[in-house]
Amino acid sequence: MQRATPAIELNALTKRYGKTIGVERLDITVNRGEVFGFLGPNGAGKTTTIRCLVGLLRPTSGRVRVLGLDPIADHLRLTPALGYLPGELRLYPELTGRQTLELLADLQGAAVPRCAELCERLALSDAVLGRRVLEYSRGMKQKLGLVQALQHDPELVVLDEPTEGLDPLVQETFFELLAEAVAAGRTVLLSSHVLPEVQRTCERVAIVRDGRLVTVRRVAALRDARARKVRLTFTDGQGRRPLGAAEEWAPKWEGEQVELLVPPDQVVGALRDLLTLPVGDLTVEEAGLDEAFLDFYRHPDAEDQP
Ligand SMILES: Nc1ncnc2c1ncn2[C@@H]1O[C@H](COP(=O)(O)OP(=O)(O)OP(=O)(O)O)[C@@H](O)[C@H]1O
Numbered sequence: 519m520q521r522a523t524p525a526i527e528l529n530a531l532t533k534r535y536g537k538t539i540g541v542e543r544l545d546i547t548v549n550r551g552e553v554f555g556f557l558g559p560n561g562a563g564k565t566t567t568i569r570c571l572v573g574l575l576r577p578t579s580g581r582v583r584v585l586g587l588d589p590i591a592d593h594l595r596l597t598p599a600l601g602y603l604p605g606e607l608r609l610y611p612e613l614t615g616r617q618t619l620e621l622l623a624d625l626q627g628a629a630v631p632r633c634a635e636l637c638e639r640l641a642l643s644d645a646v647l648g649r650r651v652l653e654y655s656r657g658m659k660q661k662l663g664l665v666q667a668l669q670h671d672p673e674l675v676v677l678d679e680p681t682e683g684l685d686p687l688v689q690e691t692f693f694e695l696l697a698e699a700v701a702a703g704r705t706v707l708l709s710s711h712v713l714p715e716v717q718r719t720c721e722r723v724a725i726v727r728d729g730r731l732v733t734v735r736r737v738a739a740l741r742d743a744r745a746r747k748v749r750l751t752f753t754d755g756q757g758r759r760p761l762g763a764a765e766e767w768a769p770k771w772e773g774e775q776v777e778l779l780v781p782p783d784q785v786v787g788a789l790r791d792l793l794t795l796p797v798g799d800l801t802v803e804e805a806g807l808d809e810a811f812l813d814f815y816r817h818p819d820a821e822d823q824p
Contacts, residue, residue: 540566
């Protein structure tokens with residue numbers, strides 16, 4: 519494995535399903551040792567990208583390198599170094615949990631030094647592992663999916679919606695496992711539409727929408743760039759009214775009160791205009807990160823600053 523290369527390199531990755539665009543000209547580089555978030559609404563292209571990364575889909579065009587290798591041509595070399603948790607985990611229902619882990623270890627072609635420890639930490643007891651997967655709850659299947667993704671202590675872990683179906687206690691264990699993987703120098707790519715999960719774990723995030731890259735940002739920068747929530751209360755009892763240029767900031771009315779999400783560098787100008795109206799009370803606060811995130815979904819032209 520070529521250690522000097524980035525963990526993941528996508529150059530103009532395009533995948534079409536007939537006329538439908540899965541992803542279009544995606545350029546993303548994930549460095550070694552990084553926890554990288556991959557965020558986007560339903561149908562944005564996250565799973566398509568991940569399937570191209572792990573060699574399950576052949577790109578229509580563009581270049582994909584994972585740990586310096588081509589995921590399709592070098593599949594056998596790559597597999598032992600790759601941990602993958604699919605978004606929709608399909609398991610053989612007739613196999614027991616234990617047999618499932620053994621089968622997947624065979625396919626990974628690697629020793630599984632962490633299997634027992636991971637089962638213990640995720641509360642998959644011998645009794646549970648002895649039962650057939652068809653008797654498993656959704657959360658139990660997801661835990662099995664996490665064990666198989668990490669059991670061979672892979673160099674790169676790719677997780678598609680990893681916390682789906684996990685209860686809060688198990689989610690905590692999952693976050694601990696992620697932190698340990700990073701401390702041990704592993705690289706993690708995590709796809710999600712749960713923002714706090716990404717905020718908590720990732721250094722950088724790529725936001726995708728409609729198959730295209732909207733932006734790649736440090737999570738900290740995303741936080742700094744977030745909009746200000748401006749709340750005004752009017753005093754003349756006339757309620758909802760036109761707000762002129764401020765209509766651009768998606769006003770949300772409630773009686774005499776209106777709330778606007780304004781980019782930080784435009785707050786002063788917006789207030790100058792708004793305060794010509796009969797305003798009795800005013801608050802300005804930072805919007806939540808999730809609101810900043812939604813803003814990226816809404817404004818296709820949000821500038822790019824890796
Ligand atoms: N096998 C397929 N055949 C045809 N179109 C597909 C196929 N798989 C995905 N698509 C389309 O590609 C686009 C991207 O889908 P993808 O599953 O990659 O999105 P996603 O970001 O993972 O969404 P979600 O968060 O809902 O899982 C969508 O328009 C989807 O309809």
